[in-house]
Amino acid sequence: MTGTRLGRSVLPYAMLSPAVIVTLAIVFLPMLQTAWMSLHDYVLFRPNDFTFVGLDNFIAALQDEVFWISLKHTVIWIGVTIPAQLLLGLVTALLLNQNFPWRPVARALIIIPWALPSVVIALMWVWIYDSNYGVMNDFMLRLGLIEQAVPWLADPKTALGAIILTLTWQGFPFFAVMILAGLQSIPRSYYEAASIDGASTWRQFWHITLPGISGVLVTSVLLRTIWVANSFDVIFVMTGGGPGYSTYTLPLYAFVKARTNLDFGYGSALAVLFTLLLMGVVMVYLRRTGKAVQ
Amino acid sequence: MTIFKTLGLASSALALSAAIASADSTVRFWYHFDNADNPMDELVASFEAANPGITVEAENIPWNSYYDNLYTAVIGGNAPDAAMVKMFAQPRLIGMGALEPIGERIDAWEGKSDLQDNLLELTKAEDGQSYYLPVQYVVLYLYYRPDMFADLGLEVPKTCEDFRNVAKQLTRDTDGDGQTDIYGFGFRGGKGGHDHWGSFTLGGDGVNLVGGMENDNAIAGTQFVMDLFQEDKVFPPSAPNDGFQETIGGFKAGKTAMTIHHIGSANGMVEALGDNVDAAPVPSCGGGQWTAYGDESTAVLSSAEDKDAAWKWISFLSESGNNAKFNEATGQLPVTKSDSDGWTLHPKRFVDATVNSLPFAHLLPNTPETSDFVNTVWPVAMQRALTGEITAAEMNAEIAKLYGN
Secondary structure, three states, rough: OHHHHHHHHHHHHHHHHHHHHHHHHHHHHHHHHHHHHOOOOOOOOOOOOOOOOOOHHHHHHHHHHHHHHHHHHHHHHHHHHEEEEEHHHHHHHHHHHHOOHHHHHHHHHHHHHHHHHHHHHHHHHHHHHOOOHHHHHHHHHHHHHOOOOOOOOOOOHHHHHHHHHHHHHHHHHHHHHHHHHHOOOHHHHHHHHHHHHOOOHHHHHHHHHHHHHHHHHHHHHHHHHHHHHHHOOHHHHHOOOOOOOOOHHHHHHHHHHHHHHHEOOOHHHHHHHHHHHHHHHEEEEEEHHHHHHH | HHHHHHHHHHHHHHHHHHHHHOOOOEEEEEOOOOOOOOHHHHHHHHHHHOOOOOOEEEEEHHHHHHHHHHHHHHHOOOOOOOEEEHHHHHHHHHHHOOOOHHHHHHHHHHHHHHOOHHHHHOOOOOOOOOEEEEEEEOOOOEOOOOOHHHHHHHHOOOOOOHHHHHHHHHOOOOOOOOOOOOOOOOOOOOOOOOHHHHHOOOOEEEOOOOEEEEOOOHHHHHHHHHHHHHOOOOOOOOOOOOHHHHHHHHHHHEEEEEEEEOOHHHHHHHHHHHHHHHHHHHHOOOOEOOOEEEEEEEEEOEEEEEOOHHHHHHHHOOOOOOOHHHHHOOOOEEEEEEEEEEEOOHHHHHHHHHHHHHHEEEOOOOHHHHHHHHHHHHHHHHHHHHHHHHHHHHHHHHHHHHHHH
């Protein structure tokens, strides 16, 4: 009897331990290692020189012009991309929630940008933006919107915006699919009752649809914020951060410092700083939206 | 007696295991070829037939991330056994303890006497040891469109002043729609474009990447490049981000009338343009002439499991015949005297432009800073200068700061 009780109390831990050990090994250990490296002067092409420098890398980052440029771009990058994706995704989901012929086909097609690998998307949009052969310039010249071909990715004024547009296009299907799932969970009877009471479409949307999908919205925005904040593959392929620093974001800057310049100490400090900032944003967001949803 | 038997058995077992180990040698080799015609499989098959027991796993790594991958692999303990390498990476790779000295192997190698004079000296490290075995070389020159020059009655530019003058005339709207169709020069503002900038800047009197970037001549050189883009508009608008594909593609497509590259792209140019492409040494600027000597060597990595096998493979690539085959595909020039004699794989005009550029061809400084100069400092500073974010003096100061520290 005692043996069975002991078995029952130990078994869950025994069953969970492989997952916990793997998570510790591949998530927490590298995180600790990164934090430890950020306190050192560690340049990989001088592998024997691993000097403890305390918070010097963090102080250097805060005094680094490129850090602040990258932070500004990261804020713009998240602040524009997420609302744009959300809005486009919401409109798409509302449209796809209507009854119309070929609706299953439309739903399948809408997912394509999300399903394509980021590198493919980036290369495709590089061609679209090309100042000599790209369809974007051709289209806008024909419509008379511009007088000269614009080097979208080579001009610091347009490069970040052009990449944000690309990522908006790539990411909106995620919102569309999530919100569509949320929309379908709202009982039709709510709308019927509201119609009988004479509620307008807008009031139905405000009082039934939005509360119905608020949980989905909060989760989706949180997930996408973390993904978008950390993603730099599209930027890396499209401009490599250029021209100059005009498309540098913090994860990209940390990557360039660590992988190209091999300065792992400083690169780690940038990554740690960014993680802390992102955690702060996520916590504030969760507190505010959590209350709103409840 | 039993002890002797045991020892005998043990030594036989050791000999057998050594033989097995030798028979199972695998050489992991990293290289980077832009060209679609890749001769590597053929070379590997030929090597494996001549060296039974050694398998070569040759992996083509994209050039844009070649050194990022190589350095990370070295640190991660997953470095290849041998790799293609350039001089600018040598100090860093030595600092990382990643290279195997091969001076003694080169001295004992039959092919040494067939190597072009001075190549082994050029590729020696600062500590006097040899870590690199040359496999191909190029010298950068100016490509131009003779038909466009003839249409406008222009001469090939010999100085920077001539260059600016012809580039302005070559920049034209040919169909009258108000859009520029042809630009005078295809400038490479992305990674790898330091060679273009260097040709306009580093020839100046007293100009040098180490200790000579902040004088008037050096600043005037950078300003010259900026003016070509900002004032004269003789570069395509995409120039700040353009890399190899864009500059060479633009020239082949007739979007640009001149660009700078080496013989590696000559056959592709002829395929696209026939006789409407020619080459000449880069113009003389600021009182002197400077062009980049493009080196490419192979090296044995210190982490290689079977260094003998790795050496056999890299020396095979630099031997007469094999080296010719290697360069047929890369489109560069062989390092062996016997393969160079009667070299007919490139039209003579491009070989002549290469040979005529040799007297003023230079390698980038053989210091650890050069990797950062090539990979980040130059591209970022040049892009910022071209787009008007910083001045020529500020750009040069960033380079001076890198080499000064």
